[in-house]
Amino acid sequence: MAGERILVIDDSKQVISFLAQQVLPTLGYAPLIATTGRKGLEVAARESPDLILLDLNLPDMSGLDLLRNLNQQGGQIPVILMTAYGSEQVAVEAFRLGVRDYLTKPFEAQEVIDAIERALAEPRLRQDRSQLSEELRRANQALQRQVQQIITLSNIGRTITATLDVNQVLEQVMDAAIFLCRAEEATVWLLDEKTKMLMLVAEKGQQQESFVFSRLPMADSLAGEAIRTRRPLQRVAAHDRPPIKIKTGYLVQSVLYLPMMLRDRGIGVLAVAYRTQPHVFTEWEQFLLSTLADYAAIAVENARLYQQTDKALSQRLRELTALNDVARTVNASLDLDRILQHVIEVVQEMFDVESASVWLMDSDRKRLLFAISADVTAAMLYPMELPVGQGIVGYVAQHAQPALSNDVRGDPRFYGQVDVLTGFETRSILAVPLVARQQVIGVIELVNRRSGPFTQDD
Template identity: 45%
Template sequence: LEVIRALQEQNIQVPTILMTAFGSEELVVRAFRMGVRDYVIKPFEPGEMAQAVERALAEVRLRAERDRLVAQLEEANRRLQQQVQELNVLYSIGRSVTSRLDLETVLTRVVEAAVFLTRAGEGWLLLLDPESDDLVLRAAKNVDKKRAQGMRVRIQDTLAGQVLQSGEPLLISEGQTKVVTGYLVHSLIYAPLRTPERGTFGLLGVAHREKPRSFTTHEVRLLCALADYAAVALENARLYEETETARRKLEAVLRETDEAVIILDPQLRILLCNPAASAALRISTDVVGLPAAQVISNRTLLDLFFNAARRRQSLYAEVSLPGGRTYNAHLTPVEGVGYVLMMQDITHLKELDRVKSEFLAAVSHDLRTPLTTIRGYVDLLERVGPLNDQQREFVEKVRRSIAHIAALIGDLLELGRIEADYDLEMEPLHLEAIIDAVVDSFRPLVEEKKLTLYWEPKPLPLIRGNPRRLRQVMENLLSNAVKYNREGGWIAVSADQQDGYIIVRVADSGIGISSEDLPHIFERFYRGQSQKVEEIEGTGLGLAIVKSVIEKHGGRIWVESQPGKGSVFTFLLHMENSPPALRPLTPREA
């Protein structure tokens, strides 16, 4: 036991086997407490001793393996704790980037995290100054304030410039390296700040200046991750500033514009209501976030909103508001936003149109009497005496002019009656029956001009309309298709149903309409400027009457045409159970 005690005092770790002639249990216990691995009692056989030695050596090997595994486990735990710590830091930085913290705070945290994770002596973040092409210090940790103030790094012939141009990180771990004049470090990492849109526009750097210590590739990866966070933070700040600038400009425009504008999200909650809309609808401007149905009471507008949400297409309606004002309302879906409602005050236009209609109606009515008198005297000329050929030719020209003026007056009076809602009683009807009757009445005229007329009637849902006026629409459209067509050409008439509307098309192979004439084709008295059009008789009121009738039925008409390739006139009317105030935008309006 004295030998064992002496070994312990000298801290000598060797496996020990006790050989004793005494089998005292107390002695054996004391020996094991002092580190004895095994014991044998004299006398013993050599094999018995060999077994004891083998057992002792096996125990030593097991202990050594255990110690090795414990050391590995401790190292793994240390690395795991380090990784958890690194991830926590990166997570914290990530949250800072996406939070509402100001940019300077985020960049300072990034630099502090870089110094902490790489165990560096100091760190800094440099951004490219586009005016000077120098890198300017934006945030720093453990950098002398005097040196940090106004710190700039040139790009030309510097390590920082090399990283900026290559876009790759840089690791230097041997010797002294110059960051800027008078600023030497023993080891250095530069990680680029870059985005796909801007490329490389800055650097995140860490260094050891006082104590020489090499950085590892793992620390380079950590710094690159932090540099990416910094780049995202800077890009977010730039985009936010651009968005805010655009928002302020948009708000200024919407605030000053005379047009009423309301922006809705996909759930029809109000995102913006400009002062013009607030005044027109007599609602508060402080309605952001509220459902439109809770704020707006106008039934036509609410129907417009709900139908747009259901159909996901642009819609149009004429809206009458309190105070006798009338607005043209366009509601358009906007991807990523919701819907934009724009309302234009057309009250003065409606009033001008009314005054003009009344004036034309009055003039037309007053012209009828003298025109009838003139026609009577022209008819009497041949009765009071014979006329020579030249006189007869002059009389015929006067008669044709009188007929033209009479037709013009008739059309004017007809247009006035339509716009004044005279003789416009509505009833349920089948539009295909009206079209079929008009097509049959035009067949002799079509055959006379050697045209081919295509029309295949099919059952359609009921609409509410005025049979006489709708017949007038089809007669005017077919009359134009015949008049402005070439001999041997064709006319195609079709009627279909779609999304609650009856859609009627009248297509022809005629002379077509120029792009200059298209915007004016439905205006009163407007006739095309081409010589071919001028050679064909007409009052210039037929399409104006068509447009007025269709709009009185809550529908819409438009034309698509190219010179020399014919025209397609399309009008749509809502079915009997479809809201009359709503319709899709025409191609020209869209």
């Protein structure tokens, strides 16, 4: 391994020139020089060389004394002892003091090379072992974090897919996203199918004023591109370039968009971002966040379906309650006007309409007579008549089937004279026949639903 620093401590200019200028640089070692024992100790303490080539006889102290000083300082620098004359006793003492090898002057370059390689073999092995231990420690830490992330992701997946509150789902998703990649911000955008805009529905981590916008165009945004390609989309600002512009007033250093896919249909985007410093999202982080986005898509859809079902069940319960109320009134009274008035009031409240009225079939079955209404304006029609077949009400009486129109101005069946008489503006109509003994005896008409268009369920 080239590049180690070797300290030569010798007062011989010839030896220093041979080692420091010829042998060591040629092999890629970095030489350090000291010509006295005191200077050698100073350099050793300051530079911590990888190896010392030490002369036995120095002007101010012996090499053995220098070894003793090194040992007292607690140093573990390997030493090769060099001497022009030696004895067995000196060699024994030198090895006792920790010398790794022993060179007798004069020596050849190859002898020095071999001695250096032998002396550095153990430190190199120790360094390699230390590096491997450090790499193993880091790998274990990374593995432990990945295991913890998987456990966390699994727990979150179970939790959010069992949660039926959309707001709670989104809150948990953002917390998890920030934890999994240590992001500074997390946002969730859901797609509005009608407008093709991505609507900001949840945010976490940024200052309150960070988001000066609440929608992104599907066709011209990075978030929209992630949905279209069905793949994570990452952008990282270069160190010498300006931040990434998400939209005017919102700049980030790094951003990752994860499409929220549901049966090959994109319903939104989970986004995580760094605003203060760039961060390259690893493949592992993208995998974790993509899985989280999939969980989020399922959870959001489950919550939506539950809320829709719950709303539908509540509406159905109200309808059944109202129908039972009407049935009790019918069974408890023989007063037709009272029954019709109660029916109209219940229907008007149930369907949230501006007007509701009843038309009854005349005895000759050619005309419909205005009978009753829950609206004062519509009551002005009394005693108006309509020929069977005229207007939407007449159409229903003629064909004995319901009819609805959410745009009466474009419906050829609509009879506008009623609006002329009352000054009322009809926009939508739902009319159903009243049938008794397989004969139409009248029509119930609902006008202008406030809470939305009429539907077939109505």
